[in-house]
Amino acid sequence: MFGLNKKDGLLFLVVIAITLLAPFLLNPFPEGSGMAQFNAGYPDLLQRFAIYGIFAIGFNILFGLTGYLSFGHAAFLGVGSYAAVWMFKLFTYNVVPAIAFAVIIAAIFSVLIGYISLRRSGIYFAILTLAFAQMSFALAYSVLSNPKFNLTNGETGLQVYSNDLQMFHRTGLPDMPHIFGLSVRASYELELGGWSFTFNVGYYLCALIMLIAFYFAIRLFRSPFGMMLRAIKSNNTRMTYTGLNAKPYALAAFVISGMYAGLAGGLLAAMDPLAGAERMFWTASGEVVLMTILGGAGTLIGPVLGAGLIKYMENIVSKINDNVLHQWFAFLPDGMEDAVVALIHPFVGKGWHLTLGMIFVLVVIFLPGGLVEGGQRIARLFRGKKAREAEKSSQSNPAE
Amino acid sequence: MGILEVKNVNKRFGGLQALGDVNLSVAENSVHAIIGPNGAGKSTLLNVLIGKLIPDTGSVMFQGQSVLGRKPYEINQMGISRVFQTPEIFGDLSVLENMMIPIFARRDGVFRMHAYENSSNEREIVDQAETMLENLGLAEQRHDHSASMSRGNKRRLEIGMCLAQEPKLLLLDEPTAGMARADTNNTIDLLKQISDERDITIAIIEHDMHVVFSLAERITVLAQGSPLVEDTPENIKGHPKVREAYLGESA
Numbered sequence: 159m160f161g162l163n164k165k166d167g168l169l170f171l172v173v174i175a176i177t178l179l180a181p182f183l184l185n186p187f188p189e190g191s192g193m194a195q196f197n198a199g200y201p202d203l204l205q206r207f208a209i210y211g212i213f214a215i216g217f218n219i220l221f222g223l224t225g226y227l228s229f230g231h232a233a234f235l236g237v238g239s240y241a242a243v244w245m246f247k248l249f250t251y252n253v254v255p256a257i258a259f260a261v262i263i264a265a266i267f268s269v270l271i272g273y274i275s276l277r278r279s280g281i282y283f284a285i286l287t288l289a290f291a292q293m294s295f296a297l298a299y300s301v302l303s304n305p306k307f308n309l310t311n312g313e314t315g316l317q318v319y320s321n322d323l324q325m326f327h328r329t330g331l332p333d334m335p336h337i338f339g340l341s342v343r344a345s346y347e348l349e350l351g352g353w354s355f356t357f358n359v360g361y362y363l364c365a366l367i368m369l370i371a372f373y374f375a376i377r378l379f380r381s382p383f384g385m386m387l388r389a390i391k392s393n394n395t396r397m398t399y400t401g402l403n404a405k406p407y408a409l410a411a412f413v414i415s416g417m418y419a420g421l422a423g424g425l426l427a428a429m430d431p432l433a434g435a436e437r438m439f440w441t442a443s444g445e446v447v448l449m450t451i452l453g454g455a456g457t458l459i460g461p462v463l464g465a466g467l468i469k470y471m472e473n474i475v476s477k478i479n480d481n482v483l484h485q486w487f488a489f490l491p492d493g494m495e496d497a498v499v500a501l502i503h504p505f506v507g508k509g510w511h512l513t514l515g516m517i518f519v520l521v522v523i524f525l526p527g528g529l530v531e532g533g534q535r536i537a538r539l540f541r542g543k544k545a546r547e548a549e550k551s552s553q554s555n556p557a558e
Numbered sequence: 559m560g561i562l563e564v565k566n567v568n569k570r571f572g573g574l575q576a577l578g579d580v581n582l583s584v585a586e587n588s589v590h591a592i593i594g595p596n597g598a599g600k601s602t603l604l605n606v607l608i609g610k611l612i613p614d615t616g617s618v619m620f621q622g623q624s625v626l627g628r629k630p631y632e633i634n635q636m637g638i639s640r641v642f643q644t645p646e647i648f649g650d651l652s653v654l655e656n657m658m659i660p661i662f663a664r665r666d667g668v669f670r671m672h673a674y675e676n677s678s679n680e681r682e683i684v685d686q687a688e689t690m691l692e693n694l695g696l697a698e699q700r701h702d703h704s705a706s707m708s709r710g711n712k713r714r715l716e717i718g719m720c721l722a723q724e725p726k727l728l729l730l731d732e733p734t735a736g737m738a739r740a741d742t743n744n745t746i747d748l749l750k751q752i753s754d755e756r757d758i759t760i761a762i763i764e765h766d767m768h769v770v771f772s773l774a775e776r777i778t779v780l781a782q783g784s785p786l787v788e789d790t791p792e793n794i795k796g797h798p799k800v801r802e803a804y805l806g807e808s809a
Contacts, residue, residue: 161676382662382680383673385651389659392650396716399608399646400660401634401723403668410671 188352201358208364214461216418222456225391230291236438238423250326264420272412298435315434454528478506567616594780639720645712649705657687710741
């Protein structure tokens with residue numbers, strides 16, 4: 159199937175199905191019900207799932223395969239966003255050239271940063287990439303934003319103004335990013351009973367690109383090139399004394415993952431034509447590391463799961479405030495209600511980071527392989543049960 | 559002219575003369591052992607041969623070409639393979655993948671970007687790797703994690719990986735260190751078989767005299783960074799200078 163082996167092909171089909179049906183699957187609660195706030199099937203969040211999924215898939219190619227921990231991947235995300243917005247400003251609101259340009263610029267950036275950073279490995283590599291990302295942040299935030307030469311528009315963030323050049327923009331085309339005339343904000347609403355599902359052009363664009371990105375990642379993981387990358391992680395000495403030069407392999411992986419990040423950055427700008435320096439801040443680089451480790455570094459689907467979980471918590475758990483909590487626990491006697499709300503309060507709303515941190519600690523300690531390992535253990539448990547039952551029945555047979 | 563010619567090599571670490579005027583000639587298709595007490599400079603010499611250390615003076619020629627100043631992977635591509643004291647294999651990869659990597663390296667050189675093919679579709683590589691594993695007696699473990707194998711099997715795999723590149727010269731650094739007697743004897747048999755069947759030169763650094771005298775055709779004795787004698791095993795055995803170097807007794 160698609161040149162993949164059976165297991166990978168099946169995984170890919172499942173991912174395709176989930177992505178295409180996401181507006182349904184992530185909206186399980188009817189509108190107006192108390193649980194509706196757990197619905198994640200609205201376009202803005204769905205787009206984020208897909209985009210950060212791409213970012214994490216790309217990061218995993220570097221970190222999961224070669225073991226090089228980059229702490230500055232947000233720089234490529236930010237560069238991609240700026241590149242895309244500049245395409246909007248100068249030429250056209252069509253997202254295709256903007257995304258292509260974002261990937262190219264991110265590739266150039268990652269060649270430069272990767273070439274220097276890969277002179278060291280381990281903690282030194284992480285620090286070098288972090289330093290480069292923070293330098294990029296400083297450049298974007300202040301240095302490249304002065305009246306004489308304003309490349310990034312500093313604190314305000316780069317955006318498209320009505321007096322921008324936009325050489326190929328015509329009247330009749332939407333005044334926002336579009337795919338050959340079809341606005342990314344265009345949506346189709348489907349009302350079914352109490353439910354309401356939104357199918358958004360922007361989301362399906364992101365989803366399609368994520369599926370392509372995921373497919374290429376599977377091919378890369380299973381290729382001889384991917385094998386060499388795992389060999390670098392496993393034993394660099396043997397790699398060298400097998401007549402292989404680890405450096406170009408690592409650099410190629412670095413550039414590929416930088417291009418994935420640029421693609422994600424370009425898509426972020428395509429969904430909302432705005433690029434700010436905070437996208438390059440080191441916490442953004444840290445976030446993708448969390449996503450990958452949480453989901454399972456070195457696994458195919460793990461990073462996407464990790465990205466989904468973090469973005470879900472950021473957008474859903476953070477919205478649970480005290481009012482909502484009081485509603486939930488209204489059935490309790492007054493004093494107890496207040497106590498329970500006070501107990502949960504630090505973990506939701508603005509405190510969602512606390513919950514995320516605890517989940518992260520638990521995963522790293524008990525499931526070093528991430529959520530994917532958790533899934534495998536559960537699957538093994540079920541299979542184990544079945545196997546035991548089969549064993550029992552076969553044992554009881556001769557006795558009869 | 560030997561396949562490997564070491565001439566007047568000197569290497570100092572601060573005040574320590576690790577190698578002093580080392581001259582060594584390894585004849586093609588022979589098994590040449592380098593022995594010596596601790597601190598004699600055996601490992602330093604080996605590190606010079608594989609490009610890990612650059613000597614202060616002198617030359618190292620392999621098949622008429624200098625190896626000095628070349629990167630370790632370039633020296634490997636010239637046809638020198640190295641087996642390490644502790645087996646260096648790709649522990650996270652399966653045994654079969656371990657075997658495929660050197661075959662890829664032989665076919666594709668130091669770097670080739672094929673990120674789209676499926677490695678299990680590279681029939682020719684997989685077949686060669688499986689044949690190699692069968693010859694080594696590791697065929698049954700081919701889907702196991704290589705880190706989970708016994709030390710003796712790791713050693714076999716490492717030697718096999720080196721051979722898969724079809725090197726002209728195989729360097730072994732104490733290949734039986736820390737091994738049980740049975741594993742040691744297996745390794746000796748394997749090396750004998752290799753040197754009989756293949757067009758290959760073997761240079762071996764070893765402590766264990768049993769290994770040295772079962773394999774070597776010529777022996778160089780190093781002491782305090784300089785070659786003491788070079789001769790056949792029969793002559794080395796009773797050589798007074800060798801006894802002196804090893805046992806510290808004056809003959």
